[in-house]
Amino acid sequence: MKRIWIRIAVSIGQNAGALSFVLVWILVNFGVFREVFGAASEDAALLAVCVQKANGAWGRFYATFTEVVVFGAIASMIVANVTRRYRPEATCAALAEQARKHVVIIGYSNLGKRIRALALDAEATAVVVEEDRALVDDLVRTEAPMVLGSAREESTLEHARIADAHAIVIATDDLETAVVACRLIRAKNPKGKLVVRCADDDVGQIIGKAYSARVLSTSKIAARFIVGKAQKAGVRKAIVMGRNNLGRRLSESLQAEGTTCQLIDETDDVAILRQAGVETTDLIVIADDDLGKNLVRVDRIRDLNTHCLVVCRVFHDDAAEILTQNPFRCVVLSTSRIAAEQLVEDGVFREVGITSGKKRPQKQ
Numbered sequence: 001m002k003r004i005w006i007r008i009a010v011s012i013g014q015n016a017g018a019l020s021f022v023l024v025w026i027l028v029n030f031g032v033f034r035e036v037f038g039a040a041s042e043d044a045a046l047l048a049v050c051v052q053k054a055n056g057a058w059g060r061f062y063a064t065f066t067e068v069v070v071f072g073a074i075a076s077m078i079v080a081n082v083t084r085r086y087r088p089e090a091t092c093a094a095l096a097e098q099a100r101k102h103v104v105i106i107g108y109s110n111l112g113k114r115i116r117a118l119a120l121d122a123e124a125t126a127v128v129v130e131e132d133r134a135l136v137d138d139l140v141r142t143e144a145p146m147v148l149g150s151a152r153e154e155s156t157l158e159h160a161r162i163a164d165a166h167a168i169v170i171a172t173d174d175l176e177t178a179v180v181a182c183r184l185i186r187a188k189n190p191k192g193k194l195v196v197r198c199a200d201d202d203v204g205q206i207i208g209k210a211y212s213a214r215v216l217s218t219s220k221i222a223a224r225f226i227v228g229k230a231q232k233a234g235v236r237k238a239i240v241m242g243r244n245n246l247g248r249r250l251s252e253s254l255q256a257e258g259t260t261c262q263l264i265d266e267t268d269d270v271a272i273l274r275q276a277g278v279e280t281t282d283l284i285v286i287a288d289d290d291l292g293k294n295l296v297r298v299d300r301i302r303d304l305n306t307h308c309l310v311v312c313r314v315f316h317d318d319a320a321e322i323l324t325q326n327p328f329r330c331v332v333l334s335t336s337r338i339a340a341e342q343l344v345e346d347g348v349f350r351e352v353g354i355t356s357g358k359k360r361p362q363k364q
Contacts, residue, residue: 026048026049026066027048029047029062029066030045030047030048031044032058033047033054037054037056037058039054047059050066050067088140088141088143089133089140089146089148091143092139092140092143092145092146092147093146093147093148095143095144095145095146096127096145096146096147096159096161097159097161098145099125099127099145099160099161099164099165100125100161101125101164101165101166101351101352102125102126102127102145102161102164102166102352103115103116103119103125103126103127103165103166103167103169104126104127104129104157104161104162104165104167104168104169105127105128105129105169105171106129106130106168106169106171106172106177106178106181107129107130107151107170107171107172107173107174107197108128108130108132108135108136108139109172109173109197109336110289110335110336111169111171111197111216111218111336111339111340112128112130112171112172113336114334114336114337114339114340115171115340115343115349116128118340118344118349119349119354122349122352122354122355122356123353124349124352124353124354125352126145127145127146127160127161127165128144128145128146128147129146129147129149129151129156129157129160130146130147131148131149131150131151133148136148147159147160150177151177151180151181151184152176152180152181152184154184157181157184157185157188158188162184162188162189163188164189165192166192166193166349166352167192167194167195167348167349167351167352168189168192168193168194168195169195169197169343170182170194170195170196170197172197175198175203178196178197178198178207179207182194182196182207182210182211182213183211185211186211186212190212193214193349193351194211194212194213194214195213195214195215195216195343196213196214196215196216197215197216197217197218198215198216198217199217199218199219199220199245199249201220204217216339216343217249218335218338219244219245219246219250219335221335221338221339221342222246222250222333222335222338222339223246223249223253225333226250226253226254226311226333227250227253227254227257229309229311229331230257230259230283230309231257233282234282235259235282235283235309236260236282237260237277237280237281237282238254238260238261238281238282238283238284238285239261239262239264239278239283239284239285240261240263240264240284240285240287241264241265241267241284241285241286241287241288241297242265242266242285242286242287242288242313243263243265244287244288246287246313246335247285247287248263250285250287251263259283262276262277264276266286266287266288266293266297267297268293268296268299268300269300270300270303270304273301274304278301278305278308279304279305280305281305281308282308282309283308283309283310283311284301284305284308284309284310284311285310285311285312285313286298286310286311286312286313287313288313289313289314289315291314291315291316291319291320291323294312294313294314294323295322295328298310298312298323298328298330299327299328302327302328302329310328310329310330311330311331311332311333312328312330312331312332312333313332313333313334313335314332314333315334315336317332317334317337320334
């Protein structure tokens with residue numbers, strides 16, 4: 001119902017000129033019928049809206065013109081404008097401006113998607129801020145609370161009601177956007193819980209100190225998880241596939257724990273896998289999250305080594321279920337899920353009602 005009223009308000013705003021003409025036309029002629037032709041106020045109002053028809057040349061002209069041009073042509077134009085010009089992102093922004101005591105998610109990355117999903121599951125309000133329309137196309141189509149724009153612009157954050165938010169998560173990978181957004185957020189909301197994603201520990205420490213923010217590194221959390229698995233399995237030799245933040249950090253972490261580790265590019269080439277020593281390794285981690293390519297990569301790995309521990313990065317848990325089964329037998333890893341659950345466990349979203357990182361059972 002709220003969306004319906006917002007759509008009506010947006011449509012009225014988009015057709016304000018035509019609607020104003022109709023209103024002025026009726027009001028002027030109400031005055032004409034009352035003051036010039038001496039009709040009582042009630043009769044003048046009925047004549048102005050064409051419920052009654054006046055005698056005389058003006059009365060006949062007015063009724064015909066109003067019914068055909070004003071109530072006909074202009075109404076048709078308004079309907080055409082509504083169907084042609086209605087922009088669902090305007091409804092998204094209007095819903096965002098009504099949010100209070102909510103979570104603001106800046107950057108619709110995998111982490112941003114996870115946190116929004118947790119908020120929806122807890123029936124909490126989450127407002128997404130994203131400047132790339134393609135990333136939030138689903139949110140626009142479903143008219144979810146969302147602001148399409150850059151978090152480096154103060155007006156964008158104002159539309160997201162940043163001053164009234166209990167928690168703000170900067171989930172973008174763009175460090176410049178994150179730093180500028182932190183400054184703007186703290187100017188409007190000095191006490192709200194602020195979480196900033198940052199892969200660089202040194203930069204993160206500075207941001208955390210300057211803006212009283214919790215700095216989150218999804219790769220660091222995931223690396224800690226995998227190192228724990230490796231230690232439990234007694235891994236002595238490992239291969240990490242993928243030279244991204246997770247791959248580099250994990251390689252360094254494993255070597256720091258005394259594990260021989262080789263960092264290589266993503267590949268499904270059997271010759272390259274053999275050259276890297278896949279046949280004799282204890283642990284292989286695929287740090288890329290492309291499910292289709294990872295199915296092929298794991299299949300090649302299992303042809304060469306049936307017993308090693310394989311950890312495969314994924315985002316969609318349901319789609320990745322196949323990787324846990326034969327013949328793949330992988331441990332699946334979602335860096336965004338682990339990070340989001342860690343934030344929930346630490347009570348970052350408690351004030352907005354998100355107290356569990358697990359999905360609630362569906363209501364019957």
